[in-house]
Amino acid sequence: MKISDTVVGAGFVGAGALIFAATLNFPALEGGHPGPSLFPRILASLMVGFGGLLSIQGMRSRDTTDEVDWLRLYKNPSFINATFVLAGVLAYIFLVEWLGFLVMGALVIFIIMWRLKVHPLKALVVAIVFNTLVHFLFAKILRVPLSLGILWW
Amino acid sequence: MIDNLLTALSLLSSWKLMLTIAICSAYGLFVGAVPGLTATMAAALLVPFTFFMEPLAALVAIVTMEAMAIFAGDIPAALVRIPGTPSSAAYTQDSYELTKQGKAELVLGVDVMTSAIGGLMGAVVLMTSAPLLAEVALMFTSFEYFWLAALGLSATVMIASVSPLKAGLALLVGLFFSTVGLDITLGYPRFTFGSTELLNGVDFIPAMIGLFGVSEILRNMASAHLKYPITSVKAEQIFRGVAETLWKYKMNMVRAGAIGTFIGILPGAGADIAAWIAYAAAKRFSKEPGLYGKGAIEPIVDAGTANNACLAGDWVPALVFGIPGDSITAIVIGVLFMKGLRPGPMIFQQQPELIYAVYISFIIANILMVPFGYLAIKVSGTMLKVPRNILMPAILMFCVVGSFAINNSLFDVGLMLAMGILGYFFEANGIPVAPIVLGMVLGPIVEQNFMVSMIKTQWDLTQFFTRPASAILAFLTILTWLAPLIPTLVARMRRNAVSA
DSSP states (O other), X not given: OOOOHXXXXXXXXXXXXXXXXXXXXXOOOGGGOOOTTHHHHHHHHHHHHHHHHHHHHHHHTTXXXXXXXXXXXXXXXXXXXXXXXXXXXXXXXXXXXXXXXXHHHHHHHHHHHHHXXXXXXXXXXXXXXXXHHHHIIIIIISOOOOOOGGGOO | OHHHHHHHHHHXXXXXXXXXXXXXXXXXXXXXXXXXXXXXXXXXXXXXHHTTSOHHHHHHHHHHHHHHHHHHTHHHHXXXXXXXXXXXXXXXXXXXXXXXXXXHHHHHHHHHHHHHHHHHHHHHHHHHHHHHHHHHHTTOOHHHHHHHHHHHHHHHHHTOSSOHHHHHHHHHHHHXXXXXXXXXTTOOEESOTTOSTTTTOSOHHHHHXXXXXXXXXXHHGGXXXXXXXXXXXXXXXXXXXXXXXXXXXXXXXXXXXXHHHHHHHSTTOOHHHHHHHXXXXXXXXXXXXXXXXXXXXXXXXXXXXXXXXXXXXXXXXXXXXXXXXXXXXXXXXXXXHHTTOOOSHHHHHHOHHHHHHHHHHHHHHHHHHHHHHHXXXXXXXXXHHSOHHXXXXXXXXXXHXXXXXXXXXXXXXXXXXXXXXXXXXXXXXXXXXXXXXXXXXXXXXXXXXXXXXXXXXXXXXXXXXXXXXXXXXXXXXXXXXXXXXXXXXXXXXXXXXXXX
């Protein structure tokens, strides 16, 4: 998702300003010397400066980067693929405790493979086999407490 | 020294470590040979496993994996014109042109041998320079460490292959992440937004898995179903004519080994930059510069030697000062901290066997590269045919479980996802991701040493410039900032001299 340097630079200016504002209520050291706020303030100031320079550079070079067509983004296959990944991980975070790793992990892998045009039957087999191997490796060998969820027995 | 070497050898001769080396070799070769998967991503995905290993095994695993991955990146460069890792990009065009001329075997033979020789040259420099530098580093105090980290930050920005401005912004983001959590002076929670998970800061490992793993997956999703035509290769013939070629370009290898190692020692510059600089140097001194880009073997010798020589060089500042040479050694420093070890000169005194084992593992990895490389070339057709639309979801699940495994926390999975989106967005806009990691590692060193120095001198800034070593490092840091201006100043002085 390429956007113009002018906009990216402005984003950094905004982020720097927000970080600086957030440090205003940080306490000072004895004698009024700056303490926890010193380093973040230096960084925030540099971020504002560098971001500003990037914006100016973008404007001067008449940055002709294609603007993202936000209204047609839902038709962009790369965007949809990426959305599947993001939605898959988010669904995993919220549902894994309930459904368990064996179900949720396989589901995420299957859905993304299906989206990437893997034959559904092949995707299902690979998802179940691979996820079971991952479970065996992490839960049984490395002793990571992966949730069993509905497969608690 | 001999005692330490023997101890290290006995430690490395255990069957568990041999198995680790074999598995990590195969892993590194596979990741390197599959376009779109980088050595840094492989290191980030290896970290959750190193969590469960002994420190020595963890370091050996990373050394072996990275050496193999950087070589294996040459395989798809020669066979499908796509560099397996960014380190092979400099000579991809020449490799593929030679392949089209029916010389794929020679290219791959030269690739494997120059990688092994370059790696061994880097290992020798690491073995000789690191202990000497560690002696010097013992005299360093917070003032010198502050400047050293500042020098590392400056070099990260100035040596960046893309825009220094964008590299600087990425570095600032990494430095900002390093400020999250309890501060070192008052224990005040900064930017935690009431989250207990953030009190200890942004966890390095899920952040790296996100930045290098998830962002790569998101990038690869666009082309995950694509297949590329692969040139078949006769592995039995890869060593035919290689000895003559290497003998012809023996001085090139020496020069490229020196360039690669030097670039590696500079903080922030990795194997990709070493390869590009070695390529440029080879062209500058070549008798046939016109052939470059059209199928010349000379730049493959130079850049192929330099990128592997760079790897051991990267470990010099990481082990001696705790300052990462590149993104992989930033991960190594994270692993050492995770194991309760603090990289720096004291580690050379307290655990010399560990350091010697790292030296030896570099040598073993580079010797093993020849037979393992041969096998990888033999099965390259199969490796390149692994469907990426199956591989990417599988890697995603490794990222998810790997992030979770460090603290058994779903918060870390969310952190990984956020970092993945950030990394993807940054890369898409030409902002490099590696400086973020270097910022996260160097941030606490800069801040801690600055604050300690200021408090102990009661805010007397002159102390940063009056100690001899500190003054030298300060001078080098400022020189790094002024470096981009030097050519302009020289040109102006020349113009003035001519007009006078």
